[in-house]
Amino acid sequence: MNESELLYFRPKTMIELEKLMKNYEGRYLFLTGGDYNTKGYQVEDVLIDLQDLSLDLIEEQDQLVEIGGLVPLDKLFKDDSIWADFREALSIEGGWNIRNGLSVDNFLRVANGRSPLLICLRALDIEVLVQPEIGLITLDDYLASEYNVRDYFIERIRLTKPKSVAYEQVARTPKDLPIVCVAVVQDLDGSVIVTVGGHEDLLGGLVITGDEPIDPKKIRELFDDTDDEWASGAYRQDVAEILFIRCLEKLGLR
Numbered sequence: 001m002n003e004s005e006l007l008y009f010r011p012k013t014m015i016e017l018e019k020l021m022k023n024y025e026g027r028y029l030f031l032t033g034g035d036y037n038t039k040g041y042q043v044e045d046v047l048i049d050l051q052d053l054s055l056d057l058i059e060e061q062d063q064l065v066e067i068g069g070l071v072p073l074d075k076l077f078k079d080d081s082i083w084a085d086f087r088e089a090l091s092i093e094g095g096w097n098i099r100n101g102l103s104v105d106n107f108l109r110v111a112n113g114r115s116p117l118l119i120c121l122r123a124l125d126i127e128v129l130v131q132p133e134i135g136l137i138t139l140d141d142y143l144a145s146e147y148n149v150r151d152y153f154i155e156r157i158r159l160t161k162p163k164s165v166a167y168e169q170v171a172r173t174p175k176d177l178p179i180v181c182v183a184v185v186q187d188l189d190g191s192v193i194v195t196v197g198g199h200e201d202l203l204g205g206l207v208i209t210g211d212e213p214i215d216p217k218k219i220r221e222l223f224d225d226t227d228d229e230w231a232s233g234a235y236r237q238d239v240a241e242i243l244f245i246r247c248l249e250k251l252g253l254r
Helices: 014-023 081-091 096-101 104-110 116-123 139-143 216-223 233-250
Strands: 007-009 028-031 046-049 058-061 064-068 127-131 135-138 153-160 164-170 180-186 192-197 205-208
Touching (some): 081 180, 104 116, 104 139, 116 139, 116 164, 116 180, 127 139, 135 139, 164 233, 180 233, 192 216, 192 233, 205 216
Parallel strands (some): 028 046
Antiparallel strands (some): 064 153, 127 135, 164 180, 192 205
């Protein structure tokens, strides 16, 4: 397949984008940064490159944060000191070239339960604005949906900045993908969201309201049936409880 055989467009405005989608309905595929590779495309495909639509911006208003779908991973979790743990988790997510080039949209298409960044994002209770015509859905709904394919794209993700965050993991080496990991976010209302990972199919979590006691042992049930070549489920349960306690101590919740 020669790249010149593919129809390629790069709209400058959302109005141009809408016209292209109307003209090529059923044929268009979106390019959203970081992985432009014509392998796998068909000659009848129409490629619409979204990089001129200002979808690579991060905007904050009060506690609301909106992150464009084409924002490179390396722009996430900057500046505010509360993000220190999540910045550390992001540093494990591939090399600098990957973090600097891969967009949020492309990352979320392929991330799984061994991704430190995905576990952190899930703990933030994110909403995802999916186009065309899907609207705002939760990140977990997006991960479980059919929308993470090339004829949809993430316009932006939205979150409310939390009070504090913590992340802990165990891996073969400090910069390796986790065998067990735990992310904990304390929201401004005092509620606590806990997400776990370390197994490709593991995307579990807990929500603990502000008036509810925090029992670290509750995390163990999220690691049922997680035996694989890296670790047993029993090992993961033991380690996850320890990591959860460490996170709670960081946040002053224990």
